[in-house]
Amino acid sequence: MIVRAVAAGDLAAWERLYAGYAAFYGVAQTEEMRARVWSWLMDPAHGTEGLVAEVDGVVVGIVHYRSFARPLSATIGGFLDDLFVGPEARGSGAAEALVEGVADVGRKRGWSLIRWITAEDNYRARGLYDRVAEKAKWVTYDIKL
DSSP: OEEEEGGGGGGHHHHHHHHHHHHHTTOOOHHHHHHHHHHHHTTTTSSSSEEEEEETTOOOEEEEEEEETTTTTTEEEEEEEEEEOOGGGGGHHHHHHHHHHOOOOOOOOOSOOOEEOOOTHHHHHHHHHHSOOOOOOOOOOOOOO
16 A cells, blocks of 8 residues: 555546545535645645555545644644545555554654544544544534634
8 A cells, every 4th residue: 555645647536535525424515626625735835735545556545634733832733634535445454544644744744743523423433543543632613604
C-alpha cells in the first residue's frame, strides 16, 4: 500500500470515493460541489490538501486535511477531514495508513496534534480511531449560517 498526495490523474477515483463518502453520511452532493473541492485540492494556495491510499495502482481511499491555529497553546494543529475507504478495501489497513499519512505530514510541519470528528454511530471507524488516537473531551456545536 502506498499513501501519497492526491494528484491530477486521481480525479476519477477520487470522485467515486468522495461520492461514496457523501452517500455514507447521507449528504446530497452535486458534481459542482465535488468540482469545487477538487479545485481546492489542486490549488497549492488553498488550505485543503489530500492524500490517497493506493494498492496495486488502484486508489482505494482518500483523506483531506488542513492546518488550523490553536491560540490557547500558541501552536498549529492539523484537522483531518473526509476519510473514506471504498468497500472493496475495507479491512486492508488503508484507513489507518491514511490517518498515519496525515500524522506524518503534521510531524514534518511541526503541528502539535491531528484532530478530527466522526459520527457517534460510525462504530467501525471509531474502532480504529480508539486504537490510534485519544478521544477528546470536547463536545462539538454547529451554528448553521
